[in-house]
Amino acid sequence: QQQVRQSPQSLTVWEGETAILNCSYEDSTFNYFPWYQQFPGEGPALLISIRSVSDKKEDGRFTIFFNKREKKLSLHITDSQPGDSATYFCAASDNYAQGLTFGLGTRVSVFP
Amino acid sequence: DMKVTQMPRYLIKRMGENVLLECGQDMSHETMYWYRQDPGLGLQLIYISYDVDSNSEGDIPKGYRVSRKKREHFSLILDSAKTNQTSVYFCASSLSGGAPLSEQYFGPGTRLTVL
Numbered sequence: 384q385q386q387v388r389q390s391p392q393s394l395t396v397w398e399g400e401t402a403i404l405n406c407s408y409e410d411s412t413f414n415y416f417p418w419y420q421q422f423p424g425e426g427p428a429l430l431i432s433i434r435s436v437s438d439k440k441e442d443g444r445f446t447i448f449f450n451k452r453e454k455k456l457s458l459h460i461t462d463s464q465p466g467d468s469a470t471y472f473c474a475a476s477d478n479y480a481q482g483l484t485f486g487l488g489t490r491v492s493v494f495p
Numbered sequence: 496d497m498k499v500t501q502m503p504r505y506l507i508k509r510m511g512e513n514v515l516l517e518c519g520q521d522m523s524h525e526t527m528y529w530y531r532q533d534p535g536l537g538l539q540l541i542y543i544s545y546d547v548d549s550n551s552e553g554d555i556p557k558g559y560r561v562s563r564k565k566r567e568h569f570s571l572i573l574d575s576a577k578t579n580q581t582s583v584y585f586c587a588s589s590l591s592g593g594a595p596l597s598e599q600y601f602g603p604g605t606r607l608t609v610l
Contacts, residue, residue: 417598426499426585426601427538472538482528482540482553483599 386410389473389486396493402460404489406473411454413475417483418447418458421470430471431458463493497522499602501586507608514573516605518586526589527569528553528599529561531582538585544569576609583607 386409396402406416414435419427433440433447433456440447444463449456460467470490474483502517518527529541530553540553542561550561558580562570569588573580583606587599 419601424604426587426603428601429598432598482530482543483538485538487535487537 385487386484387473387475387486389489391489392487393490394492396463396491398463398465398493398495400463402463402467402491402493404458404460404471404473404491405455406457406486407453407455408475408484409454410475410477410484412477413484415476416447416449416456417474418445419472419474419485421472421488427472460491463491465493465495467491468493497600499586499588499600501584501602501605503605504603505606507610508576509610510578511575512609514576514580514607514609516571516573516584516586516607518569518571518602519567520569520586520588520600521567522588522590522600523566524588524590524600525566526591527563528587528589529559529569529571530585530587531555532585532604533582541571541584576607578609581607581609 388407390405417432418430420430421427431442431445444461446459470488472488473486476483500519527544530538532538539555544550544563560572583604585604586602589599
């Protein structure tokens with residue numbers, strides 16, 4: 384059973400629009416949620432992260448919204464740019480986790 | 496500049512051959528990881544190393560072993576490679592193994608093909 388689920392699998396937006404990526408998780412002990420950005424042929428790169436004590440984290444055009452009660456979070460990419468076209472992974476861990484548990488990713492395409 | 500390096504970047508082996516994948520980091524991170532990434536399965540944790548000679552199995556350790564003799568180097572070994580081990584392998588490192596210090600930095604990956 385997938386511990387971290389992402390939707391949609393793929394998403395297409397026009398330049399300047401807001402892309403919304405969704406993530407949900409099963410394990411209530413998870414308390415750290417990083418989002419990784421991956422371009423083809425490269426390794427995942429940490430984009431932004433949030434801890435469960437917060438309900439929002441913002442970094443430039445990227446914002447995480449977190450709902451602990453519903454075990455859901457979302458990544459909003461405002462003013463999307465063609466350079467944002469990549470696969471985005473939601474991940475989770477707890478204080479004692481052995482590594483991160485990753486979702487299957489959302490592939491985002493931004494057209495000019 | 497913080498960096499995780501992986502060698503080789505591409506590798507083709509025949510079934511039954513031994514495979515050695517190397518990973519290095521220059522951040523003095525305690526914890527290092529090996530993942531594999533397959534279409535439809537995402538990133539799966541193979542092994543985690545908390546420090547020199549302190550290794551722990553991840554979610555899919557079968558068919559793999561690891562070696563960490565120096566803090567900055569972590570090797571993944573496939574003894575007698577199998578075709579289902581064809582994948583992209585990522586190494587990562589973090590300051591510590593658990594939150595709140597578990598920001599992981601990934602290498603560029605090794606694309607392994609086993610024929």
